[in-house]
Amino acid sequence: MVDIGLFREPKASKRKEGALYQAGPGAGTTYKLPPGGDFADQLRYVGYPDAMIPGLAATWSDRQRALVADSGFMVSAATLFPNLSFVHNWPQIDAAGTVVPFISLRQWQPVSERETEVLSWFAVDAAAPEDFKRKSYQAYLMCFGTSGMFEQDDVENWVSITDMAAGSMARRLKLNSRMGLTSEGKPVKPPLAAFAGPGLAYQGFGEYGQRHWLSQWSDHVSGGAR
Amino acid sequence: MTTARPLPYGDPAHLGAHQFLVEEAALLDAADYAGWLELLCEDIRYVMPVRVTTARGAGFDTLAGMGHFDEDLYALRKRVQRLATDHAWTEDPPSRSSRP
Numbered sequence: 172m173v174d175i176g177l178f179r180e181p182k183a184s185k186r187k188e189g190a191l192y193q194a195g196p197g198a199g200t201t202y203k204l205p206p207g208g209d210f211a212d213q214l215r216y217v218g219y220p221d222a223m224i225p226g227l228a229a230t231w232s233d234r235q236r237a238l239v240a241d242s243g244f245m246v247s248a249a250t251l252f253p254n255l256s257f258v259h260n261w262p263q264i265d266a267a268g269t270v271v272p273f274i275s276l277r278q279w280q281p282v283s284e285r286e287t288e289v290l291s292w293f294a295v296d297a298a299a300p301e302d303f304k305r306k307s308y309q310a311y312l313m314c315f316g317t318s319g320m321f322e323q324d325d326v327e328n329w330v331s332i333t334d335m336a337a338g339s340m341a342r343r344l345k346l347n348s349r350m351g352l353t354s355e356g357k358p359v360k361p362p363l364a365a366f367a368g369p370g371l372a373y374q375g376f377g378e379y380g381q382r383h384w385l386s387q388w389s390d391h392v393s394g395g396a397r
Numbered sequence: 398m399t400t401a402r403p404l405p406y407g408d409p410a411h412l413g414a415h416q417f418l419v420e421e422a423a424l425l426d427a428a429d430y431a432g433w434l435e436l437l438c439e440d441i442r443y444v445m446p447v448r449v450t451t452a453r454g455a456g457f458d459t460l461a462g463m464g465h466f467d468e469d470l471y472a473l474r475k476r477v478q479r480l481a482t483d484h485a486w487t488e489d490p491p492s493r494s495s496r497p
Contacts, residue, residue: 175478316465
């Protein structure tokens with residue numbers, strides 16, 4: 172979607188510079204924000220109108236504000252074990268480059284061992300201006316949901332992953348989920364020292380979040396976690 | 398509503414609308430989405446409502462303020478650009494266009 176200019180960032184590097192964090196049962200991704208901005212500047216950068224900023228400043232905790240203002244990261248996608256995910260992203264919704272953020276909650280509802288139903292909700296601050304609510308819904312609908320420009324191709328991946336997982340190769344081979352680890356199994360870079368969010372955070376591409384989820388799943392199915 | 402009765406089939410406006418639909422269908426069948434975009438006006442709103450089954454007397458049969466898609470010309474252009482990228486996996490094999 173970077174290809175067609177739906178996002179302002181011309182390169183995927185903004186994702187690479189983002190922190191991948193894991194905290195409690197959750198793990199998620201962030202984007203690196205431009206340097207130098209204060210809390211209000213960074214919220215404006217991802218498209219929150221001035222009318223919403225005092226409310227966000229008042230309801231976010233000190234650490235949540237510091238994650239944006241001091242660490243310079245904006246939360247994006249996240250998953251809580253076992254089956255609740257969040258999306259926060261900020262596409263350009265018109266040719267003038269107006270950036271508008273949206274939030275989606277999604278539940279991964281098992282139907283059988285080979286089928287998962289995905290429930291996707293659009294969420295918006297009840298106190299937001301009506302104009303923002305409408306534009307944020309437009310941003311969500313353009314990118315996510317059944318007709319969303321991202322999600323229709325994402326679903327294609329999830330379907331083929333599910334199909335492949337039932338095949339004989341998948342039964343014979345081990346899953347390689349080692350991105351971000353050295354051959355000794357250590358993170359290629361140490362966790363970020365100055366990360367205002369909870370838990371551990373790493374910068375750079377990696378499958379930290381996936382391993383975090385899989386290790387919890389493994390503990391649960393083997394009866395190890397209580 | 399400006400008129401209570403539909404236009405006669407032979408009315409030039411009816412014929413023009415009919416011809417538009419036929420030409421639009423031909424472009425979509427040929428997957429000529431760039432050509433299709435050229436048919437559209439700047440202030441187009443392209444929406445597929447979410448139909449719901451409601452009791453007689455409910456007064457509505459679509460969800461208010463919510464669609465399967467609800468697009469302006471900018472979003473339609475982005476969707477056409479997306480089809481030309483290498484990662485529009487879900488359109489290979491392509492969807493068929495159909496007209497009931």
